Structure formats: C-alpha cells, structure tokens
Amino acid sequence: MTASASDNDGVAGVQFKLDGADLGAEDTSSPYLVSWDTTRASNGSHTLTARARDAVGNTTTSSPVTVTVSNDTSPPTVSGVQFRLDGSDLGAEDASSPYLVSWDTSAVSNGSHTLTARARDAAGNTTTSSPVTVTIFNNGSDCTPPTVAITSAASGSTVAGTITISADASDNVGVIGVEFRIDGASGVEDTTAPYAVSWNTTAYSNGSHTLTAIARDAAGNTATSSPVTVTVSNDSTPTGCATPLDALPGTTLFNNTVRAQMWIIDNTWWGAFSDASTGIYFYKVVGSGFVKGDFIDPNFAAGQPDTLWNGSELFILVQQSGSLAKLYKYTYSSGSGSFAIIGGFPVGLPLNGLADPGAVALHQDSTGKLWATYTSGTNVYVIWSTSADHLTWDTTGFILAADLSTTTPEATTITHFGGDKIGVVWGNQNLVEYAFRFHRDGALETDWSPKEVIDCCSSEGRVADNHISLRAAPDGRLFAVLKDSIGNGHLHLYVRSVDGSWGQKTDIDSDPLTQATRPVLALDPET
Incomplete structure (x- = not known):
C-alpha cells in the first residue's frame, strides 16, 4: 500500500490503517508505504485509510478505500501433471x-536427457519437480567404442608391495566398466568411476610385467x-628371528586365531591360555618354558581370550558364546608378581547371537575408551565402553562391513596406533581379501575411514582366512600377520x-608343508 502526503511545513509521518486499526508502523520518510499480508485478514470487504501528521501534531486522514480480500483457503488440488523432456x-x-x-x-537420440514433471492446480498455480537425468542407449545404434588409458602406474616404473592401478575411460553413451589385466590374464572389473584396482605385486615374479585396461559400454563395444610396462x-630375502620355546602345556586348539594372548611386564612375558580341560589361566615364560599360574575363567573351550596390558591395568576379554563375552579388569603388583581383579568385574557384554567362535578382540584409545570388534553373520562389528570405569558399554555398536559370507568363519582384530587412532583388520573370504x-x-x-584393501586377488589362490594378529609400533606403523588359504x-x-600405505608382504613360514596357524604377534618397544 502506498500514499502521497504534503504539508506547508513538511510531513512528519504517515500511519496506514486497516478497518480503523494501525497497519504496521508509521512510515516517516517518503515514499510512504506499508506491506500488507492479506492472508492474515478474513476474506471479504475491508477499509484502508492513511493518516498524515506534521511536526506540530496536525493530522489529516485520507478518504477511505474499500477493497475485497479473496484468498484461496481451500486445500490445494492437483488438476494435472505435464511431463517434460529436455524442457x-x-x-x-x-x-x-x-x-x-x-x-x-x-x-530420441542416445545420450543424456532431462526429465521433469510440472503440476498444476485449478487456479493455474504450477510447480516443477527437480530434474532427473537419464542416459538413453538403444541397442543397435551405438557403434562407437569407449576410450581408455592407464593413468597409474607409470610406464617404465619399478613397483613393489600392493599398488593401485587406475585408468581414465569415456564413451559417447556411457562406460559400463573397466577390466584391468596383468600380462593379458583376465582380471578384476571396476564398474564405477574413478576406475582402479589394487594389485599385490608380491604374488608375481620379479621382473617385467605388462598392464592393460579394457573399457566396455552397454552396447558391448x-x-x-x-x-x-612396469618392473616388479x-x-x-626370507626374514627370520625365531626363539624356540618348549611346547605350551595342554593344546592350542582352544586358543584363538586373532588375539594378542601375550604381553610383557618388567621384561617378563605373560600369557592367558586355555589348559584345554579346566579353564583359562595366567601363564608366564620362565627360562624356555611356560609356567601355569592363577585361574581366570572356566570357559576353556569357547573362551579364546584377548588381552590388553596398558601399563597399569590388564584387560582380558573371554568369549562365552555367540551372544555373550565377559570382560575382566586387573591391577598388577610388581612386588608379588601377581594380578588382582578390580571390583565390579567381570562384566558381561551381549553380542549378536551369530558371533563367530573366538571372534572378539579389544583395545584402548588415547581417551581411555575401550573398543572391541567381532564378526557375526555377514557383518564386522565394533562396540565400545561408555563409562570411565569400563563397566558400561554400547553393545549395539557399528557395522564396519556387511559383505562377509555366512558359509565361512571370519576373523577381525583391533589395535590403537599413531597416538590418536583405533584400527581394525578383518578377513573376507567372500571377497578374497584382507x-x-x-x-x-x-x-x-x-565415524570411520573408508576401507583400505591390504591384500586381495592373488593369482595363486585365496589370500583370506580367519587367522589374524595385529600390533602397532611406537612410530605409528602397523604390523599384521595374516594367514592365507593357498594350499595348506x-x-x-x-x-x-x-x-x-601397506607395504610388501613377507613370508614368515616358507615351508609349504608347515600349515602354520593361530599366529600371535607381539612387539617389545624397548628393543
């Protein structure tokens, strides 16, 4: 609404009125106007006036203006929808x-096209949907092949360990996938850009190898x-630094495939092992053998414990079944060389009912929070403590991967590294990878990082199994001992x-008849 006003000494302000009541604040500067939201007034006749005021208080009211408000208050009804192609x-x-x-x-031509839908109501109001882009490809009309070029590794380069081979590809209609080949042998196809694949060069002989990439479109071009050409x-050179120990009393059958069941205090090695008959016990290395100590838990068969010594407290996680684990927490006395359970422990940790036997591993981050991981069904889980005393936990947790197979046992393990990170490694026999x-x-x-593939896709056979051990060095490096399923x-x-970056892998047991199993990796930071 606008109004014009004049005065021999000057207009001080104009107050607009609706049905005799002030409409907004007085406007004190020309041009005089006010905004009126008619939806706040009832439908029907209304009277508008404007009252001008000068500096000495004289006022004059304009002649009234009568208007009819008619807003559509009925619920909207769609009268029709018009689909549109490329506008x-x-x-x-x-x-x-x-x-x-x-x-x-x-x-229409093959290629990219845009679809929209425009809705209309009885009053003529319209709204257009967000656009949807589709690619048209009708067989028989596309004879143009894609273009493809390897962008990494560089020709003439020397490579080692696990590297990434990547390629750029384009097509007049669309690229369906890019297959990477080593020395002409059929390889892995990546169906989403950017196109890349991990290559474990340790599965190939040292020397010259040829890399190619094959792009295909929907028409089969x-x-x-x-x-x-790269040089592997x-x-x-085999690495070896083994100190033989006398055999552990009992059997390793009930000790697990992924845990760190040993730790070092005051230059003495300790362990938590099943005796295969009565329970899980403390053991320590004396001379060249293990000496059995105090009792921990009666579940000698399913327990398969994981241990964590953080310098002041010892945590032992013992699996009871596919749906339950128990957490023990101890203090250590250097004087007596013994451990004492802390009040309130052990505490039960509910697991998904399909948890793999011997599947639960734990570690602690720099905030004091405990983390545990295990496999169950098709999933890799992490769970964590929610109190400073570690008595309460979030056991719903988070799923790190959901693509395992239920037909093969899988394993996962965990460690803290780099001063500020918790890392989890798992085997996936379904995808043939760690x-x-x-x-x-x-x-x-x-909030977890994207997946890193440690090893996969060996030409010799399946690199994955369910035997893992993982530890971190003080400088932030990670060391993993992983078992494959190739031969024995x-x-x-x-x-x-x-x-x-994950470096090259080194054989620990080069004897093909060894059939090594259940590795336990421990690092002594003092040496």
Whole structure:
C-alpha cells in the first residue's frame, strides 16, 4: 500500500490503517508505504485509510478505500501433471492420479536427457519437480567404442608391495566398466568411476610385467588401452628371528586365531591360555618354558581370550558364546608378581547371537575408551565402553562391513596406533581379501575411514582366512600377520607405513608343508 502526503511545513509521518486499526508502523520518510499480508485478514470487504501528521501534531486522514480480500483457503488440488523432456512437453497432460506418461525412447537420440514433471492446480498455480537425468542407449545404434588409458602406474616404473592401478575411460553413451589385466590374464572389473584396482605385486615374479585396461559400454563395444610396462622388484630375502620355546602345556586348539594372548611386564612375558580341560589361566615364560599360574575363567573351550596390558591395568576379554563375552579388569603388583581383579568385574557384554567362535578382540584409545570388534553373520562389528570405569558399554555398536559370507568363519582384530587412532583388520573370504578401517580418537563412534584393501586377488589362490594378529609400533606403523588359504595356508607379515600405505608382504613360514596357524604377534618397544 502506498500514499502521497504534503504539508506547508513538511510531513512528519504517515500511519496506514486497516478497518480503523494501525497497519504496521508509521512510515516517516517518503515514499510512504506499508506491506500488507492479506492472508492474515478474513476474506471479504475491508477499509484502508492513511493518516498524515506534521511536526506540530496536525493530522489529516485520507478518504477511505474499500477493497475485497479473496484468498484461496481451500486445500490445494492437483488438476494435472505435464511431463517434460529436455524442457518440452512429453505427451499430453495427465489429469488423474497416478500421474504417468508413456515414452518411446527410440524417438530420441542416445545420450543424456532431462526429465521433469510440472503440476498444476485449478487456479493455474504450477510447480516443477527437480530434474532427473537419464542416459538413453538403444541397442543397435551405438557403434562407437569407449576410450581408455592407464593413468597409474607409470610406464617404465619399478613397483613393489600392493599398488593401485587406475585408468581414465569415456564413451559417447556411457562406460559400463573397466577390466584391468596383468600380462593379458583376465582380471578384476571396476564398474564405477574413478576406475582402479589394487594389485599385490608380491604374488608375481620379479621382473617385467605388462598392464592393460579394457573399457566396455552397454552396447558391448570395447577398447583396450595402450600397454604399460612396469618392473616388479620385491625383496625375496626370507626374514627370520625365531626363539624356540618348549611346547605350551595342554593344546592350542582352544586358543584363538586373532588375539594378542601375550604381553610383557618388567621384561617378563605373560600369557592367558586355555589348559584345554579346566579353564583359562595366567601363564608366564620362565627360562624356555611356560609356567601355569592363577585361574581366570572356566570357559576353556569357547573362551579364546584377548588381552590388553596398558601399563597399569590388564584387560582380558573371554568369549562365552555367540551372544555373550565377559570382560575382566586387573591391577598388577610388581612386588608379588601377581594380578588382582578390580571390583565390579567381570562384566558381561551381549553380542549378536551369530558371533563367530573366538571372534572378539579389544583395545584402548588415547581417551581411555575401550573398543572391541567381532564378526557375526555377514557383518564386522565394533562396540565400545561408555563409562570411565569400563563397566558400561554400547553393545549395539557399528557395522564396519556387511559383505562377509555366512558359509565361512571370519576373523577381525583391533589395535590403537599413531597416538590418536583405533584400527581394525578383518578377513573376507567372500571377497578374497584382507581389509582395514580406522577411527580417530574423540570423534563420533560411528565415524570411520573408508576401507583400505591390504591384500586381495592373488593369482595363486585365496589370500583370506580367519587367522589374524595385529600390533602397532611406537612410530605409528602397523604390523599384521595374516594367514592365507593357498594350499595348506601360510603366514605373511604386512606393514602399514606412517603415511598410510601397506607395504610388501613377507613370508614368515616358507615351508609349504608347515600349515602354520593361530599366529600371535607381539612387539617389545624397548628393543
């Protein structure tokens, strides 16, 4: 609403009025106007006036103006929907729900097209949907092959360990996938850009190898990249530094496949092992043998404990069944060389009812929070403590991976590394790989890094199994001992550098008849 006003000494302000009541605040500067939201007034006749005021208080009211408010207060009703293709009408407007239109895609060119829908009500108001982009491809009309080029590794380069091979690919309609080949052998296809695959060079002989990438489109057109030649140079020198010990009394059958069941205090090695008949006990290394000590838990068969000594407290996690684990917490007396249970422990930790036997491993982050991981069904879980005394837990947890197979037992383990991260490694026999993710201390418990593939896809056979041991060095490196399923199975050492890359793997047991199993990796930071 606007009004004009004048005065011999000057207008001080104009007050607009609706049905005699002030409408907004007085406007003290020309041009005089006010905004009126008619939806706040009833439908029907209303009277508008404007009262002008000068500096000495003289006022004059304008002649009234009568208007009729008529807002549509009935619920909106869709009268029709017009579909549109690339901004033009597609067929006739559909006036009844469900709204749809038939589209003969052969009448348009192959390639990208945009679809929208515009709804109309009886008053003529319209709204257009967000656009949807589709790619049209009708068989028989596309004879143009894709283009593809390997972007990494560089031709002529020397490679070792596990590297990433990547490629760029494009097509006039769309790329369906890119297959990577080593020396011409069929390989893994990546169906989403950016196109890349991990290559474990340790599964191949040292020397020259040729890499190619094959791109394909939906019409079946293919194109092969120019070959890239690289030189594989892995250190094949076997590593060895073994100190033989007398056999552990009992049997290793009931000791687990992923845990760190040993720790070191005051230059003495300790362990928590099943005696295969009565329970789980403390053991310590004296001379060249193990000496059995105090009782821990009666579950000698299913327990398969994991242990964590943090310098002042000892945690022992003992699995009871597929749906329950028990957490023990101890203090240590250097004088007596013994452990004492802390009040309130053990505490029960409910698990998913399908938890794999011997599946639960734990570690502690820099905030004092305890983390545990286990496999169950098709999932890899992490759970965590929610109180400073570690008596309460969030056992619903978070799923790190959901693509395991229920037909094979899987294993996962966990450690703290780099001063500020918790890392988890798991085997996936379904995808034939070992994988890794990490969480930064103090972040939301469900905030984890993308998956890193440690090893996969060996030409010799299946690299994955359910025997894992993982530990961290003080400098932030990770050391993992992983068992494969090739032949009788072998153990390999993998190292993750501080910058986050997994290096070459080293055979620990080179004897093909060894059938090594259940590794336990421990690092002595003093040496």
